[in-house]
Amino acid sequence: MSLPSELCCPTCRGPLAVEGVGAACRVCDRRYSGDRGWLDFLPDLGAAGDGLGPRLMHSRALARVYERLWRPMFFGVASGGLPDYRAEFEAVLAALASAEGGAVVDLSCGPGFTGRRLAESGRFTRVFGLDWSLAMLARAAADNRGLMRLIRSDVANLPFKTASLAGAHAGAAFHMWPDPASAVAEVARVVRPGGAFVASTFAHTRGLRRRLEVAASALGRFHVFEVDQLRGMLGAHGLVDFECERRGSLILFWARRAGAAAA
Ligand SMILES: C[S@@+](CC[C@H](N)C(=O)[O-])C[C@H]1O[C@@H](n2cnc3c(N)ncnc32)[C@H](O)[C@@H]1O
Numbered sequence: 001m002s003l004p005s006e007l008c009c010p011t012c013r014g015p016l017a018v019e020g021v022g023a024a025c026r027v028c029d030r031r032y033s034g035d036r037g038w039l040d041f042l043p044d045l046g047a048a049g050d051g052l053g054p055r056l057m058h059s060r061a062l063a064r065v066y067e068r069l070w071r072p073m074f075f076g077v078a079s080g081g082l083p084d085y086r087a088e089f090e091a092v093l094a095a096l097a098s099a100e101g102g103a104v105v106d107l108s109c110g111p112g113f114t115g116r117r118l119a120e121s122g123r124f125t126r127v128f129g130l131d132w133s134l135a136m137l138a139r140a141a142a143d144n145r146g147l148m149r150l151i152r153s154d155v156a157n158l159p160f161k162t163a164s165l166a167g168a169h170a171g172a173a174f175h176m177w178p179d180p181a182s183a184v185a186e187v188a189r190v191v192r193p194g195g196a197f198v199a200s201t202f203a204h205t206r207g208l209r210r211r212l213e214v215a216a217s218a219l220g221r222f223h224v225f226e227v228d229q230l231r232g233m234l235g236a237h238g239l240v241d242f243e244c245e246r247r248g249s250l251i252l253f254w255a256r257r258a259g260a261a262a263a
Pocket residue numbers: 049057058071107108109110111114130131132133136153154155156170171172173176177178
């Protein structure tokens with residue numbers, strides 16, 4: 001096994017060396033297993049998330065039906081129409097145009113369907129699929145066909161070198177992250193200047209619908225954002241030129257890592 005050059009130790013940011021089917025840090029000597037189809041940077045199994053929604057993401061039953069049933073149902077309700085994954089994927093690809101020819105990560109990839117399509121597009125040198133749920137990663141690994149390099153990690157502490165990635169995508173995950181601002185800080189650290197970040201999540205609408213959003217997010221323990229809050233969070237970490245498309249409570253937004261791309 002070879003180790004992608006973009007990876008580093010998430011604990012001390014030291015370089016990694018291959019060790020068996022896993023990796024070891026050359027500086028702090030921590031070991032990361034790789035025997036289940038992904039490199040595991042969360043060996044403590046402690047990270048499960050708090051509350052119903054985040055906890056469900058660790059269920060094998062949900063991971064099995066997530067792509068075909070759970071996601072379309074949620075996207076349909078949130079957007080107030082039929083979910084259109086094909087259009088969503090085309091918009092994600094367009095937002096990642098500046099990342100073509102470089103490595104990208106599908107953050108919180110779940111069962112991996114978007115990451116696989118990004119890899120199949122042939123536009124990127126490497127695609128990482130990253131999640132912290134063992135159940136989701138098991139599904140992603142079963143369907144992977146060698147397309148992505150799978151990683152188990154917390155988005156708030158990414159195992160990538162600074163400015164090593166050309167782009168990052170996070171589909172339907174922002175609202176599930178316990179600390180979105182820390183995750184955004186990490187995205188801004190690992191994406192190179194001029195690189196791209198694109199994500200989808202829930203954003204508040206108005207009137208009765210807004211009340212439903214508040215009730216659903218309290219019940220499911222997920223966040224619903226104001227658009228300005230998302231723009232501000234990204235801007236505070238150097239992710240600029242914020243743009244978005246909205247359908248009901250669903251928002252797809254994208255931004256550019258400030259600074260010029262290296263020649
Ligand atoms: C609703 S699913 C989204 C899956 C897929 N990206 C999509 O477009 O539908 C949310 C995912 O976020 C993952 N997740 C939540 N918090 C995370 C964290 N702190 N670090 C990594 N993954 C996380 C969950 O395990 C779950 O797979």
